[in-house]
Amino acid sequence: MSLTINEIAQKAGVSIGTVDRVIHNRGRVSKESIEKIQAIINEYGYQPNPIARQLKTKKDFVIGVLLPDLGTEQSYWKSVFEGMKKAAEEFKLFSIKIKLTEYKRHSSKAFVEKAKELSKEKIDALITAPIVAPEIFEILPLFSNVPYVFVDSPLDHDKQLTTVAQDPYQGGYCAGRIMDLLVPNAKKIITVQMYDKAPNLHERSRGFAEYFNNPKVVKNITYTAKEYGTQKKFIEAILKAKPDGIFVTNEGSSEIADYCKAKKITKSFALIGYDLMEKNVKSLKEGNIDCLISQSPQDQGYLAVKKLYQHCLINEKIEREIFIPINIFFKENI
Secondary structure: OOEOHHHHHHHHOOOHHHHHHHHOOOOOOOHHHHHHHHHHHHHHOEOOOHHHHHHHHOOOEEEEEEEEOOOOOOOHHHHHHHHHHHHHHHOHHHOEEEEEEEEOOOOHHHHHHHHHHHHOOOOOEEEEOOOOOOHHHHHHHHHOOOOEEEEEOOOOOOOOOEEEEOOHHHHHHHHHHHHHHHOOOOOEEEEEEOOOOOHHHHHHHHHHHHHHOOOOOOEEEEEEHHHOOOHHHHHHHHHHOOOOEEEEOOOOHHHHHHHHHHOOOOOOOEEEEEOOOHHHHHHHHHOOOOEEEEOOHHHHHHHHHHHHHHHHHOOOOOOOEEEOOOEEEOOOOO
C-alpha cells in the first residue's frame, strides 16, 4: 500500500519537509536521509496527497458539458445538469467548474457546431450524451486530448473513460414485460419513437419488440415524429390505429395522455412511458398514464462528475460502465 509524505517521514524519522525535498529533488538533504527515504519509497510506494496538490496548484478543474437545451425547470436534461452541479458543489475543495454548452435537440448541425465551439475552450474533461448519430463520431476526435464521459446512452465506442446510463435494451424489454401484464391479450401495440437518430431510443424499441417476439400476435408499429407535420396529426395517427397498448420510448407520454384528456377520448389502451417529468407524473397520478420508467437523470449527472473527480483528481480506478437501475413507477408508488 502506498504511503503519504507524512507516513514516509514517520518511518524514516525525519521531517515532512525533508521527505518533500527528496521526492522533488530540491534543497540540501544528507546522503543518509536520502537513502533511508528512497528505500522506504521503493518498498511501499508513494501516494501524493491529491487535496494538498490541488490546493497548491490553485487550478480550476473545468468540465465541459455538451447537452441538448435544458428547457424548463422540470426537463430531463435539466435534471441531469442539476446532478452535475450537486457533485461539483460536493467536491468544491478541488475547484471543479462546470462549463455548459447547449444545442438544439433536433439539429445535428447545431450539435456539431456547438461541439466545435466547446473544443476550442480550455477544458480538462468532457461530459456529453451520445444521442446524435452518426455525428457523435465526428466530434469525439475534437476532444481526444481530454477524458470524456457519456451519460444517458451507452455507445459502442472504446475511448470514453466511462458511461453512466441505463441499459436501453433492458429498459425496453422491461417495458414489454409490463405491457404484457397490463394487456395480456393485446393484438396491436405501438412503439412511439420521437427522434429517428437517437440510438438509445432504437434500442428501447428493439428490447420492447424482442420481449414479445411474436409478430403474429402483437403487431409493433414504430412511428417517427418527422413523418407528420404537427404533433396533433402525429397523435391522431397513433390513436387512429386503435392500439391495445402504446409504449413511448422517451418522456413524451404525457402528450398522448393530455390529448386524450382534452378531446375527452376514453382511454382504451395501456400507456407506458419514460421519465418522471412533472407532466408525466401528473398524468400517472390521474391514471392517464399506466406506468413510467425512471432513468434517475440527476444520479447520472452526479455520477458522471464524481467519476471524473475520482479518476482525474484522486487517481482512483473507476468502472468502464455504470448502469442506472430500471426504476418502475405506477400511480400507487409515485
